[in-house]
Amino acid sequence: MGAVSVLKTRPQAAPAEPPPATFRTVRRKGPGARRRRAGMLMVAPALLHAALWIGLPVVAAVYLAFTSYDVLSAPRFVGLDNFRDMLGDEVFRKSIVNTVVYTFFTVPFGMALGLLLALALNTGLRARGIFRTAIFLPQVTATVAIALVWLWIYNPRNGLFNTLLGLFGIEGPAWLASTSWAMPSVILVGIWQGIGMKMLIYLAALQTLPRDLYEAASVDGASKTRQFFSITLPLLKPATFFVLITSMIGAFQSFDQIYILTDGGPAGSTTMMTYEIYKSAFREFRVGYACAQSLVLFVLLMGFTLVNRRVMGGTRGHD
Secondary structure (H helix, E strand, C coil): CHHHHHHHHCCCCCCCCCCCCCHHHHHHHCCCHHHHHHHHHHHHHHHHHHHHHHHHHHHHHHHHCCEECCCCCCCEECCCHHHHHHHCCHHHHHHHHHHHHHHHHHHHHHHHHHHHHHHHHCCCCCCHHHHHHHHHHHHHCCHHHHHHHHHHHCCCCCCHHHHHHHHCCCCCCCHHHCCCCHHHHHHHHHHHHHHHHHHHHHHHHHCCCCHHHHHHHHHCCCCHHHHHHHHHHHHCHHHHHHHHHHHHHHHHCCCHHHHHHCCCCCCCCCCCHHHHHHHHHHCCCCHHHHHHHHHHHHHHHHHHHHHHHHHHCCCCCCC
16 A cells, blocks of 8 residues: 555656747648748749849949940949939929929829719719720720820811811910920820729729718718718728829829820920930930939839828728
C-alpha cells in the first residue's frame, strides 16, 4: 500500500511541448499558402509589365528632367536649369493656364450632366438601355474619329453649327480659327466625349443605394428634392470623388483632340501642357526639358488630388 501511495503522489513529468512553429513553417502549413502562391503567380505578369513599362519610364523621366538630352547625344546633367527655363517660358506658362481653364469647365459641367443623365436613366424609362449605349458610345470611340466629326461640325462654311445658325439669319464664327471661340469649342468636345463614363459610374453607384432610406424619408414627408440633397448626394460621395479625380487627370492629359482640332492654335489659345510637352520632345528634341515639364504636370496633378481629398474627406461615404 505504501508503494502504491508513493506512486500515486509522485508528480508526473509534463509531456514535452512541440517546438514553436516558425513563421516559415506556419506559412507552409497554412491552408492559404497555396492560394497566396497562386495569387502571386497570377499577378506576376501584371507586376512585371508595370515595372518595365511604367516604373522604369517614370524613373528615367525623373532622371532626364535634370539633364540636357536631345536623343542624338548622351544626357548631360544640368541640375535645375530646365526648371529655371520653364519659369521664363511664356508659352509653357500659358499652356498651364489653358489646361486649368479647360479642366475648370469640362470637369464640373461634365460631372453635373453625367449625374443628371444617371438619375434619369435610373428610373423606369422605356428603352433606357438604348439611351445608355448611345451616351456611353463616345467614350469608347477613337478620339481621332471624334475630332474629325467635330471638325465638320465646326466648319465655318458648311458645318452643322453654322448651317443651323444660318437658318435664323445668324452668321456663325470660324469656331476653331478664332482666339475667342477656339477654347470654348474644345471644351464642348471634351464635355461631350467624357460624359458617358461619368454617367456610367454614377449610374452604378445609384443602383447600390439602400432603398429603405428613401422609403423612410417618404414616410417622414421628405420631398424628392430633399431626398436628393440629404440622401443621394451624401451617399454618392465616394463615386463623386472617384469621378472628380479621374476626370481631372483626363482633362490635364488631353492631347488628341487638341492635336487634331486646333494644333494648339490659334495663337496658342488652346495649347495644353501635354501638347507643349509633345512639342518639346518630338518637334524640338529637347527631351530633358520635356521630362521636366512632365514632372511639373505630375506635381500639379498630385497637388490637386491631395487638395480634393482633403476638401471632400477622401472616399468615405456618408455615415
